[in-house]
Amino acid sequence: MxxxxxxxxxxxxxxxxxxxxxxxxxxxxxxxxxxxxxxxxxxxxxxxxxxxxxxxxLPELNKKVVYVDQFAISNMMKALNPQTKPYKKGTLDEFWVRLFERLDSLCKLQLITCPDSGFHTDESLLSPYFKPLKRMYELLSHDVRFYDHETIKRFQIYEHAINWISGKADKALNLDVHTVVNGNINAWQDRLIISVNIQYGLDWIDELRKNREEMHKGLSKLFKQWQSERNKTFDYWFEKESMAFGRVTLQIYLNYLKKSAEISIGHVELTANDIFPPSSIVFIHSIHDAFRKAGIQDSDIWPKTVEYLDSSSLKDVPFIKISSMLYAALARKAATGRKKPPNQGMANDIEIISVLLPYCNAMFIDNECQTYLNEQPLHDAIDYGTKVFSQNIKDEFLNYLNDIELRAPREHLDKVNEVYGESWREPYTTLYRVQKKSNITVTSNDPA
Ligand SMILES: [Zn+2]
Known part of the structure; x- marks a missing residue:
């Protein structure tokens, strides 16, 4: 021992x-x-x-929730990590160091938190720099992590289904960020971060890569179709996209039932993919739970479920609304002459934004999606008070972050000094200078 x-x-x-x-x-x-x-x-x-x-x-905190997309995590990591090629070549924009300094310092001043998510983990697993990337997003999230995106969608569907069946489909959903994260956003941070390194199997990583490629293939095919639909309007695509959710959910459910039946009588072999049901199955069960909670009799549950999944009020569910609008914006570009197909990360970017945007005070995302969100009708319709930034307006993002500190009350900054000391706020730009080898690492986010 x-x-x-x-x-x-x-x-x-x-x-x-x-x-x-x-x-x-x-x-x-x-x-x-x-x-x-x-x-x-x-x-x-x-x-x-x-x-x-x-x-x-310690006094109550009111931290801003800032979502930092993986490409920024990756660039900040490379800009600070002497082991990476871009660092050695010195080819990266100095902006990434400035951004890291700002974010890390504001986190330590207990003014913001940058929750990580399954998207960060998945994207990092596909990169040759998994551990340093994990180190970066964990340093900035300090144990605050968004629930899995399918779980967040399920929460929205469940609440909306209850509203719909009770005749209050227009009622706004609860979009309190505290209901969709693990960890306490407004906690005063400890100086230490405890991080557990799980070994991810190569099969798992291959599966991730395959899923991503398939998503990309699907979107590329769709893009070609949009290019030929020159006489259609934004509303047409929005309608089509938003109504697809219910139909696809039902279709996947029926396919799953059929396959389960075939497996049970030995006609089809069980594979690892069949063990966890697709999220559509979980959505349907959630809708059933919502209807039962609202007092619907068992015999009426299925007819009501089909009616609900075909109802246009699903357009108001935040993640359906945002993703359908972003796809419609992309379709509009394709139909008005854009030749270049969407990049490999586009489907994933739309997924991230549509699920997480309503819960964030600010997001730093890729240029293309940020541009779409600024076009009409998206600009006015997607209004959850979230400030959206990208590299195109990177100085505005730094200004936004600077402003958070400028607005912090003197007493708050004094309290931070009392608890952590004056040097605490110095950004930890040397975090990649010390290598640790263990399955459990206790790391400090203190540069001292
Ligand atoms: Zn003493």
Whole structure:
């Protein structure tokens, strides 16, 4: 059996104040827990054993939620990581270092959080730099992570289905970001980040890559079709896209039932893909739960489900509305003469934006989608108060971030200094200079 010994002093950090017991200036920070922090003396270890803990309350926070897309995570990582080719060649825009400095500093000032998501993990797994990318998005998210995107969609469908069956289809959905993340957005951060490295199988990564390629193939085919539809309007494509959700969900459900029946009688072999049902199955079960909750009899559940999935009110479900509008904007471009097919990440970008946008104060996304979101009718219709930035307007993004700090009250900044010390806010630009090898790493986000 292995034992690990550590000096309790390791966990006491500056800033130090005068110890109430021994009088030395060695009363440091022992831990920071969400809404309070504790001090302990590095010299006499006060408070010990039965002595009451020295706990200090911390004020409520109201952090801005800023979603940083994978391409920015990747560029910031490369701009700071001496192991990467772009770093060695010095070909990256200095902007990425500036952006990292701003984001990291604002996170440490407890003014913003940049939640990570399954999209970050998946995209990072497809890159040769998985670990350094994970290090970057975990540093900025500090354990705040969006739920899986299919789960967030299910929440929206469930709530909308209850509203629809109760005759209140127009009622706004609850888009509180706290309901769709793991971790506490408004917690005061601890100085340490605990990160677990899971070994992802090559099969899993291959499957991800294959899915991505298939999504891209599907979109490229659709794009060709749009190019030939020159007489159609934006509304036509929006209508078509938004109504497709219900039909596709039902179709996938029926296919799944059919396949399950064939597997059960031995006509088809069970594969790893059949173990977890597609999200459409989960959506239908959620709709059934919603209807049962609203008092619908079992015999009416299926007819109502079919009616619901064919209803035009599904257009108002945020993720359906946003994705259908983005696809319609892309279709409009194709029909008005754009030759270049969408890039490989486009389908994924639309998925990310349509699911996460309503929950964020700001998003930094790719140029193309940001441009579409600025076109009409998207600009006016997709109005969740989210500020959307891209590389095209990168200075505006830096200004937005600078402004967050300028608006922070003096008392807040003083409190940050009291808990973490003055040097804490310095961005951790050297994070790739130390390599750690372990399945569990306890890393600091402190440059000191
Ligand atoms: Zn002491």
């Amino acid at each position: 292995k034992t690990i010994n550590f000096d309790p002093r390791t966990f006491i950090s500056p800033p130090y104040i005068k110890c109430p017991k021994c009088g030395k200036k060695s009363f440091g920070i022992l831990m920071i827990c969400n809404h309070h922090y504790c001090r302990r003396c590095k010299d006499c270890f006060f408070p010990r054993g039965t002595e009451p803990a020295s706990s200090y309350p």
